[in-house]
Amino acid sequence: MPAERSGAFPPPAQSLLDGRLCLQLLPRSAYSARDPVQWQTLGVALEQQRGVHAIDSDHRVDFDTHPGTLALTPPGVEVFSESAEGGEYLLVRWQLEDDRPGLQHRLESPGHARGLALGRQLRRLLLEPGADPLMLEAAALEFVRLCESMPEGKPGQTDFSAVLHRFAEDFAQPLSLAQLAAGQGQSELRFLRDFTRSIGMTPHAYLLEVRVQAARRMIEFGDLPLAEIALDCGFAHQSHLGSAFRKVLGITPGEYRRRVTGR
Known part of the structure; x- marks a missing residue:
């Protein structure tokens, strides 16, 4: 890198x-x-x-x-x-x-x-x-x-590129395990197991990460109110964004905005 x-x-x-x-x-x-x-x-x-x-x-x-x-x-x-x-x-x-x-x-x-x-x-x-x-x-x-x-080889794994692309495109929409599993041609249980093994976190945890990262970039590159950012990123309300932001990044959206913009 x-x-x-x-x-x-x-x-x-x-x-x-x-x-x-x-x-x-x-x-x-x-x-x-x-x-x-x-x-x-x-x-x-x-x-x-x-x-x-x-x-x-x-x-x-x-x-x-x-x-x-x-x-x-x-x-x-x-x-x-x-x-x-x-x-x-x-x-x-x-x-x-x-x-x-x-x-x-x-x-x-x-x-x-x-x-x-x-x-x-x-x-x-x-x-x-x-x-x-x-x-x-x-x-x-x-x-x-x-x-x-660290292992000396790369184990065979399911390709989840299409699923990651869907997360990137549709993160603001409700996504179900059944929908994601169907896109991979797997049962929900098999998809949950294989995705978690391949990515290192569950699909729900990954969706939360993607939504927080989207909100983070909106804070960095714009000045929309946090309540509007929350809705645009798939969160139910601003406090939902705040709790997720703090869980993932360790700080609140307001603290992050003040740090990156000085406002």
């Missing part, structure tokens, strides 16, 4: 452990960049992301990264990546004594529920005004420890 992107309100990189660990929340925005190769890198996709990349070569291939995909890149492996829209991504780089020995290639682990949960926790801490530095360091180190047990 790239080191820098342009976009609204990109939180600055957090330097931890006397500069030996760098934590960054990369925003959803277009980018084209080449990753530095000096440090060990672990990242998790918080949103779906499509584009092209080249890993340790000049051969570019298309990618469609689902939320919950954990990626470990050892020092010396160069990654070029570009995307027309990007996707929010939690990235940790470090130079610590317990780096995974002998790893010579990039590893990916899709549907990593623990990685996604820790990534979302770190996002909340990064967005929280005056977050406890000790808590941030502890969460970052817990995230880094995930590389100790």
